[in-house]
Amino acid sequence: xxxxxxxxPVVAGLRRLFRNRAILxxxxxxxxxxxxxxxxxxxxxxxxxxxSIVNKLKGPSLTHLFGTDEFGRDIFSRAIxxxxxxxxxxxxxxxxxxxxxxxxxxxAGYFRQLDAPISRLLDAMMSFxxxxxxxxxxxxxxxxxxxxxxxxxxxxxxxxxxxxxGSTLVLRExxxxxxxxxxxxxxxxxxxxxxxxxxxxxxxVQATFVFASAxxxxxxxxxLGVGVSSDxxxxxxxxxSGREFMNNAPWLMIFPGLAIVLSVLSLQLLxxxxxxxxxxxxxxxx
Amino acid sequence: xxxxSWGLLHRLGxxxxxxxxxxxxxxxxxxxxxxxxxxxxxxxxxxxxxxxxxxxxxxxxAPLIVQYGQFVGGILxxxxxxxIFLNQPVTxxxxxxxxxTFFLTLFSILIAVAIALPVGVLSAVRRGTLFDQIVVTxxxxxxxxxxxxxxxxxxxxxxxxxxxxxxxxxxxxDTPFLERLHHLVLPAVALGVVxxxxxxxxxxxxxxxxxxxxxxxxxxxxGANERRVIxxxxxxxxxxxxxxxxxxxxxxxxxxxxxxxxxFGLPGVGNLVVSAVLRRDYPxxxxxxxxxxAIYVLINFIVDMLxxxxxxxxxx
Numbered sequence: 001x002x003x004x005x006x007x008x009p010v011v012a013g014l015r016r017l018f019r020n021r022a023i024l025x026x027x028x029x030x031x032x033x034x035x036x037x038x039x040x041x042x043x044x045x046x047x048x049x050x051x052s053i054v055n056k057l058k059g060p061s062l063t064h065l066f067g068t069d070e071f072g073r074d075i076f077s078r079a080i081x082x083x084x085x086x087x088x089x090x091x092x093x094x095x096x097x098x099x100x101x102x103x104x105x106x107x108a109g110y111f112r113q114l115d116a117p118i119s120r121l122l123d124a125m126m127s128f129x130x131x132x133x134x135x136x137x138x139x140x141x142x143x144x145x146x147x148x149x150x151x152x153x154x155x156x157x158x159x160x161x162x163x164x165x166g167s168t169l170v171l172r173e174x175x176x177x178x179x180x181x182x183x184x185x186x187x188x189x190x191x192x193x194x195x196x197x198x199x200x201x202x203x204x205v206q207a208t209f210v211f212a213s214a215x216x217x218x219x220x221x222x223x224l225g226v227g228v229s230s231d232x233x234x235x236x237x238x239x240x241s242g243r244e245f246m247n248n249a250p251w252l253m254i255f256p257g258l259a260i261v262l263s264v265l266s267l268q269l270l271x272x273x274x275x276x277x278x279x280x281x282x283x284x285x286x
Numbered sequence: 287x288x289x290x291s292w293g294l295l296h297r298l299g300x301x302x303x304x305x306x307x308x309x310x311x312x313x314x315x316x317x318x319x320x321x322x323x324x325x326x327x328x329x330x331x332x333x334x335x336x337x338x339x340x341x342x343x344x345x346x347x348a349p350l351i352v353q354y355g356q357f358v359g360g361i362l363x364x365x366x367x368x369x370i371f372l373n374q375p376v377t378x379x380x381x382x383x384x385x386x387t388f389f390l391t392l393f394s395i396l397i398a399v400a401i402a403l404p405v406g407v408l409s410a411v412r413r414g415t416l417f418d419q420i421v422v423t424x425x426x427x428x429x430x431x432x433x434x435x436x437x438x439x440x441x442x443x444x445x446x447x448x449x450x451x452x453x454x455x456x457x458x459x460d461t462p463f464l465e466r467l468h469h470l471v472l473p474a475v476a477l478g479v480v481x482x483x484x485x486x487x488x489x490x491x492x493x494x495x496x497x498x499x500x501x502x503x504x505x506x507x508x509g510a511n512e513r514r515v516i517x518x519x520x521x522x523x524x525x526x527x528x529x530x531x532x533x534x535x536x537x538x539x540x541x542x543x544x545x546x547x548x549x550f551g552l553p554g555v556g557n558l559v560v561s562a563v564l565r566r567d568y569p570x571x572x573x574x575x576x577x578x579x580a581i582y583v584l585i586n587f588i589v590d591m592l593x594x595x596x597x598x599x600x601x602x
Contacts, residue, residue: 120300120303120304120307121307123304123307124304124307124308124310124311124579125311127304127308127537127579127580127582127583127586128308128311128537128575128578128579128582129537129538129540129541129544129578129582130538130541131541131542131544131545132540132541132544132559132574132575132578133575135544135559135560135563136312136315136563136571136572136575137315137318138563139562139563139566139568139571140315140316140318140319140568141318141319141320142319142320142326212430216430216432219432219435220432220434220544220545223432223434223545223548224544224545224548224560224563225560225564226560226563226564239434239435239438243438246438246441246442247442247446250442253435253438253439253442254439257432257435257438257439260430260432260435261427261430261431261432261435262430264429264430264431265426265427265430268426268429268430269426272426
């Protein structure tokens with residue numbers, strides 16, 4: 001009975017969630033990409049770095065679904081393994097930008113004296129185009145997987161901070177927060193129990209969009225050769241190394257590119273759908 | 287009038303504060319380099335004397351606060367430092383590469399707006415129709431495509447395949463201007479199409495908002511023809527969010543230009559900064575960051591000014 005009463009709202013919530021076609025489609029595609037990445041050793045027919053010079057630059061066929069590269073490596077297997085790193089980087093970026101964004105956003109939105117300095121700092125940070133700021137940070141910190149994650153995390157933190165600040169400003173004026181403060185609840189408890197919990201929805205929506213942007217940015221950085229090491233297969237490094245052979249072997253560019261488009265599209269669909277659920281006013285418009 | 291001037295001053299003050307913070311952020315970024323930036327720039331073969339000399343040339347041997355003062359002083363005099371590898375002032379290096387980036391950004395924004403405005407307006411007017419659904423789907427897909435990848439695909443089709451456009455390069459200073467612009471068609475289309483997605487979505491949403499307003503209903507009830515209702519009553523009032531998003535898109539276009547210029551081998555600011563990053567030419571990196579961010583802040587300021595022209599209700 002207890003189990004039923006706790007699972008029912010979850011089931012009902014999921015049903016409501018998946019009634020939105022955008023969320024359903026986005027979730028299915030994203031789940032497939034994530035599953036393929038997790039189960040890469042089971043799904044990939046070849047090891048991602050297995051060389052086979054006799055098979056170099058072979059077009060798509062039944063033995064090599066997406067063809068092979070200049071070293072005879074299987075593009076399908078590499079694309080699946082590349083998904084692991086691309087997803088890992090993007091998840092790391094979402095984590096860092098969310099933590100930084102929430103701290104800055106709540107501080108600016110809740111404490112009036114901090115609002116102006118933090119908001120101006122966010123304005124300044126957002127004046128830099130994302131890729132430019134990220135490559136400058138990577139150049140300063142030295143290129144590695146970790147620095148790419150940190151650089152992009154810092155780059156996207158202001159986007160989250162802006163949203164969190166706006167929502168916190170509204171929340172701060174609501175009667176139950178005023179009541180909690182009047183009851184003498186310590187500030188950190190007001191923030192943890194009442195403010196942060198109510199920020200979950202806007203944070204989730206914005207984090208989904210940051211996830212998508214991070215995936216595009218990581219691909220750009222890797223393509224430029226200023227991101228993760230070129231030995232590591234990511235969709236961006238695959239595009240960078242395939243570019244030289246693009247005229248004779250276009251599949252080197254097509255499949256990793258499609259992997260990026262599909263993953264980013266699934267996240268955009270998910271983000272859009274979630275935003276519509278959180279803000280029904282927008283749902284009416286789409 | 288006095289209110290406007292006071293508001294304008296307030297807005298100008300805000301802009302100057304943001305610019306000061308931009309300068310500070312750029313200053314900090316180069317200083318967070320683990321270890322000695324001079325040693326990193328010169329590589330492992332450098333002698334301690336070389337490193338010491340570069341440190342002194344870059345002013346890195348002074349206390350941090352003095353370095354900051356020198357940095358700000360230099361900017362105020364229009365001196366962004368000296369490129370170590372190009373052996374020329376950063377301002378000169380930037381000026382020499384400004385043309386392709388400027389025209390690339392300009393054409394991309396023109397292409398993006400030329401697609402987005404009519405498509406966004408039509409999509410809103412024909413809400414729920416097949417056309418609208420196709421637009422919504424296509425904008426979602428376009429927003430998911432990396433512009434550099436679209437550029438590579440365009441090269442395959444229109445440069446390698448049909449040979450209509452050059453695949454890379456920009457031509458030297460002696461190349462006729464029109465021929466140089468011919469080199470920009472494919473990169474501008476790649477950037478413009480991707481960025482049109484966001485502007486189309488905003489135009490559609492802004493128009494939908496406005497089309498539901500009472501004054502639009504009143505205009506229709508008065509018997510004004512539909513074209514006039516949409517263009518004069520609706521679009522004019524939807525312009526503020528549209529102008530805002532076009533202003534924001536400029537920053538995205540500059541970000542996209544960094545990668546697109548590399549794909550198309552355009553000798554622009556994007557290419558300059560990427561090679562500077564690969565060579566750890568910090569003065570060029572910080573100079574480019576500073577100039578691009580300052581341009582963005584200025585564009586935002588201009589967008590704010592445009593609000594007054596578009597909507598007389600907005601007071602600064």
